[in-house]
Amino acid sequence: MAITFGTIGTGWITDSWIDAAHKTGQWRLAAVFSRKQEQAQEFGSKHKCDNCYHLLDKFFADSGMQAVYIASPNSLHYEQAKQALIAKKHVILEKPATSTPEELDDLFRIAKEEGVFVIEAFRHIQEANYKLLQKLVNDEKRLGPIYGASFTYASYSSRYTNVLNGETPNIFSLDFSGGSLVDVGVYPVTFAIALFGEPKSQIYVPFICKTGVDGGGLIILRYEGFGVQINNSKGYTSAAPCEVYGEKGTITVNGTTDISSVKHMDPKTKKTEELGGPYKTVEKPNVNMEEEAAEFARILNEKDNKAAEELEKVSRIVIKVTSDLRRQNGILYPTDKQQ
Template sequence: MPVTYGTIGSGWITDSWISAASKSKKWELVAVYSRDQEKGNEFGNKHGCSTVFSSLDQFAANKNMQAVYIASPNSLHYEQAKQMLLAHKHVILEKPATSTTAELNDLFKIAKQNRVLMIEAYRHIQEANFKLLEKVVNQEKRLGPIYGASFQYASYSSRYNNVLNGETPNIFSLDFGGGSLVDIGVYPVTFAVALFGAPKSQTYVPYICRTGVDGGGVIVLQYDNFGVQINHAKAYTSSAPCEVYGEHGTLTMNATTDISTIKHLNSQTKETEELAGSYKTAEKPFVNMEEEATEFARIVEEDDIAAAGKLEEVSKIVLNITQDLRRQNGILYPADKDEKESTGETIARVIQPV
């Protein structure tokens, strides 16, 4: 039987999830929540769902719903996920799951106490070609000792035009927990963490835009014997590939998401071999989320605590990195300020936006 679920959030990413979940045949949409009943009805009709709530309490109390997919503005994730977990619903929470590590740890604790699962929706590390890459990175014969890596995700956002015009879209707002790092920078950061684990330290040189959040920048993750450079942005575009450098060879990928090619260059022979398997593309205008939908349904259906635990560990490491990088550069959200007030600690130096 498919996992019955409801949605919070009615943007394009929710459309993509519903499409992917339907294609996987592992999920059944049974409820929609929207603060605006009329907009909720419109969204529900669009996806063939007639059960629409404008009350979050009534939505959470729906007994026909096993899980909830949450893709609301970042700053709302914590409270909404907490309410769903306390109502004994599994939660698939779009990245970034929360603004702070304290919030994230609390959600995982509540999930365990209520015997439900919470999964942060990092779709790209569920791709078949990423899982193939994980295996190849650990093959001594192909790479040997790893000396470094370079990962990219820099794509100019149409909403940055709004910033340039004096507006503040949610994704570029401090109040809504926005910025390039938490929106798309987390993709290459998660990519690195899933491949190499937690770094020893991290540094960040961001471009701070008018609204006070980062429009992009360069990150360095320091591991025991190598570094990983990450270039991400919503204020500019990069067409550079992604690479992992080893003594025996170099792996080159087209991107950190939607991996369609993994090329191995032999350092000695200079021969190149394509390793990637077939790539499942999503029909426009949706993004590829079918592999994550299938895997998350399996984890829920089988109550696979081990798999959920591995994803939890990745989420915790990634948020620890991004929180530290933000605070290093004075990019503070309301949740950071609440934490500062409750602990009395100074958590960051403030850098004025340019």
Template sequence: MIKFGVIGTGWITDSWISAADKSGKWQLHAVYSRRQEQAEAFGSKYNCSNAYTSLEGFAADAGMQAVYIASPNSHHYEQSKQMLQARKHVILEKPATPTLSELDDLFRIAKEQGVYLIEGYRHIQEANFKQLERLIKQEKKLGQIYGASFTYASYSSRYTNVLNGEVPNIFSLDFSGGSLVDIGVYPVTFAVALFGEPTGQSYMPFICRTGVDGGGVIILQYDNFGVQINQSKSYTSAAPCEVYGEKGTITVNATTDISTVKHWNPQTKDTQELAGSYKKPEKPNVNMEEEATEFARIVEEDDTAAAAELEKISRIVIKVTEELRRQNKILYPADKE
């Protein structure tokens, strides 16, 4: 069992702890919060009595091997740096950092300290995403790729707060927020994991009253095709995801929680379901068990090759999103340092 601590006591941390427990590979060891009563109350739900309000003390806990970080985006770099320097493996919720320079620094420190930094992109660890990846990359089910359209647009209750004049963290420039770095990274990562680094990118966002993007359309350019991405936290779309090729079209129900992977054959006009089984997570949790299992395997087996592949994806995604933000003057404190 990998003993881990958590930074961040929101719902996503509850989901990670639940998934980690179900994987049988992780054991919650410590909780950090700025408030003692919050740390103790959160830990008590999981019979965890190690509660910290000091990051120094938290990092120095010799019984802790890894840390899951799900704090506001603007805190990711400094908190991860401190944990890595203390020789703790870090599972860092997406987006890892606002800028590529910060991410480069974290990966450098991780290598120096002999630990892993892994960004928590849960969706590319799903069994049905890996099935889609095999169909496209290995089995060449579509032949030459002509293009793709990926969607993740889901109205956020926090946007209601914005409309009411408030500035929640996820819609704040000071906290490195906005739709692109919150849910837009899901379809961007989807594209990068399937097709690699784009040769160019552009973004046509809707800028909300707080100065961050509420959503918009992204175009990723590849050598012989393009990928259109519709992502938003200020509106909802029910459109599926599709990949188009010379041998047909593959339709996927969504970029996360993939339950269907259907191939349409242009010659026979038949549609074939190619997805494997899918187990819907119990609410309010989200699907993180496959992620927890794989990340534990990487640590336990010291699988540097798998970690390097995830590192490559993380670097490309941050490079793309940073460029898209700069194009539209969506600048965070980290961009100005």
């Protein structure tokens, strides 16, 4: 039977999740929440859902809901996810899962105590072509010893125009745990960590917006024998591909999300071979989330603790790294100061 789920958040990303989840045939929308009842009903009507709430207590008390997808402003994730877990609901939590490592530790602890799962929704590392890349980085014939890598996610945001005009959108607000690093930089950081594991050290050279958060910048992750350069930004755009450099070849992919091309270049012959499989495009503004929805449903249905623990490990390393990068540059959220 399909997993019944509720949603918190009424933006385009939630539309994408609902659409993708339903396409798998393994999920069924059972309830929606918004702080305003009118907005909840409007969103619910769009997705043919009658159970609409504006009070969290009543939302989490809905016995017809087994799981919750949370895509609210970053600073609200922890408290909402905590309440969901205590109500014994599985939680699919949009990235960044929490504002700090301490909050994430607490959520994983509660999930284990309540016998439910909490999974961070890193959609890109569930893509088939990303999983192909994971195999290729360990391919002695095609790559050999790894010498370095370069990953990019830098795309000008219309909301940065608001910042330049003196406004403070949620995603550029310290109070809402915003900034480029946690919004788009988290994609290439996770991309690297799911490929290579935890770095030995990391450094970030960002430019700081008028609002006090980072608008983008360059990151270096240091591993044993090689480094990974990451370019992230919501204040400028880069068209640079993502690459992994090895002694025996270079692997190039078109981006850190929605990977449609995985190419291998032989340094001796200069020949390039396309290795990527077919990629299913999704009509904008929706994004490709079907592969993650299918995998998360499998984990919940099969109670696959091993797979969940692997994802938990990635999430723990990512929040540890990104929090350190923020704190290096004095980008402190209210939660950082409290802790």
